[in-house]
Amino acid sequence: MSSIVYLDHAATTPVLPEVLNAMTPYLTQSYGNPSALHQAGQTARSAVEYARLCVARTLNADPGEIVFTSGGTESDNAAIFGAALAHPEKRHLITSPIEHHAVSEPLHTLEKQGYEVEVVPVDRYGRVDAQDLAKRLRSNTLLVSIMYANNEVGTIQPIAEIGAFCRAAGVLFHTDAVQAFGKLPIDVQAQNIDMLSISAHKFYGPKGIGVLYVRQGVTIHRYQQGGEQERGRRAGTLNVPGIVGLGKAATLVCNEMEAETYRLGKLTSRLIQRVQEECDNVYLMGSVEHRVPGNVHFCVRGLEGESLLLALDAKSICASAGAACSAGSVEPSHVLSAMGVDRDLARGALRISLGRATDESSIERAATVLTQSIRDLRALSMA
Numbered sequence: 294m295s296s297i298v299y300l301d302h303a304a305t306t307p308v309l310p311e312v313l314n315a316m317t318p319y320l321t322q323s324y325g326n327p328s329a330l331h332q333a334g335q336t337a338r339s340a341v342e343y344a345r346l347c348v349a350r351t352l353n354a355d356p357g358e359i360v361f362t363s364g365g366t367e368s369d370n371a372a373i374f375g376a377a378l379a380h381p382e383k384r385h386l387i388t389s390p391i392e393h394h395a396v397s398e399p400l401h402t403l404e405k406q407g408y409e410v411e412v413v414p415v416d417r418y419g420r421v422d423a424q425d426l427a428k429r430l431r432s433n434t435l436l437v438s439i440m441y442a443n444n445e446v447g448t449i450q451p452i453a454e455i456g457a458f459c460r461a462a463g464v465l466f467h468t469d470a471v472q473a474f475g476k477l478p479i480d481v482q483a484q485n486i487d488m489l490s491i492s493a494h495k496f497y498g499p500k501g502i503g504v505l506y507v508r509q510g511v512t513i514h515r516y517q518q519g520g521e522q523e524r525g526r527r528a529g530t531l532n533v534p535g536i537v538g539l540g541k542a543a544t545l546v547c548n549e550m551e552a553e554t555y556r557l558g559k560l561t562s563r564l565i566q567r568v569q570e571e572c573d574n575v576y577l578m579g580s581v582e583h584r585v586p587g588n589v590h591f592c593v594r595g596l597e598g599e600s601l602l603l604a605l606d607a608k609s610i611c612a613s614a615g616a617a618c619s620a621g622s623v624e625p626s627h628v629l630s631a632m633g634v635d636r637d638l639a640r641g642a643l644r645i646s647l648g649r650a651t652d653e654s655s656i657e658r659a660a661t662v663l664t665q666s667i668r669d670l671r672a673l674s675m676a
């Protein structure tokens with residue numbers, strides 16, 4: 294009974310055994326610097342290039358368009374600041390109000406430097422209207438940055454539509470696909486995506502490694518100065534074991550995406566059904582139709598998400614009161630605010646994110662503990 298039920302896969306995932314096995318030789322045996330011309334270096338170099346090919350295939354990209362970074366945060370920063378440095382004459386950007394801080398903070402920095410950052414609203418499900426966005430495109434628009442799927446409520450954006458509008462207007466389109474990769478099919482060609490960020494630790498790879506896809510012909514300037522690695526696009530010695538792990542994990546999750554989507558769909562439906570049948574005034578946030586597999590987000594009227602989270606944790610169930618990065622903050626989530634959720638209800642936010650290790654029994658246990666905790670905490674607040 295005391296084993297952990299981990300339901301916080303949107304915050305991070307474990308490294309799969311196959312991924313660890315693929316990485317290990319590059320930590321201990323084939324540790325050469327991939328920029329070195331000797332055998333040891335070239336062994337590492339081939340492993341990096343094979344991983345690059347694997348990632349490129351999963352996105353329908355060219356290997357030359359894949360730049361390895363230290364993760365989602367760096368990829369987002371590199372895309373935004375890189376575009377700004379490369380096109381100093383363009384001073385207008387478009388984004389959504391529900392972006393991850395790795396996108397919204399760099400944009401905020403540009404705003405302080407005099408850039409105009411226009412925010413397209415989302416509807417109550419957390420969706421941007423692509424037509425509305427299209428009307429805001431200008432000849433001096435530097436970049437549109439809209440996340441693929443939201444990390445809190447799991448809402449999927451109309452990426453292909455936005456991509457088509459941006460392409461027609463000749464405006465760069467970046468998407469933070471950290472929550473989407475491995476869960477949703479991505480095709481950078483068909484969806485007209487110019488730049489895209491992913492992070493390995495969100496799809497069963499190691500932490501501290503990610504990718505920025507940069508379409509061929511798109512110029513961004515690097516803002517981190519140093520060596521000529523990644524064809525001058527990202528300075529610093531390559532994280533070979535991380536890259537190998539990312540490549541392995543990417544291939545694995547993409548191959549099993551369809552089956553896993555189906556499996557997670559049944560589990561999330563069961564969880565939602567049980568909680569809503571057994572408790573009043575618990576609302577499922579986000580969209581039912583446009584939702585990333587494995588995401589469940591409830592707002593529980595009259596309770597604090599944080600108290601609920603601690604009650605679950607006491608019974609060895611790991612969930613989140615929203616985004617991991619803003620955990621501990623008392624302000625209600627900017628995502629829920631943008632969706633028009635009232636402050637009171639937003640305080641009762643609970644995100645439950647399922648993953649590969651989640652099975653029926655863990656979902657039944659989570660549902661039982663969650664419904665009991667809601668009843669207990671409500672009784673307590675009545676007393």
Ligand SMILES: *Cc1c(COP(=O)(O)O)cnc(C)c1O
Binds near residue numbers: 304440444494502
């Ligand atoms: C986790 C996350 C990031 C940050 O990725 P790191 O690799 O942890 O830096 C960025 N965007 C979204 C949507 C995320 O969920």
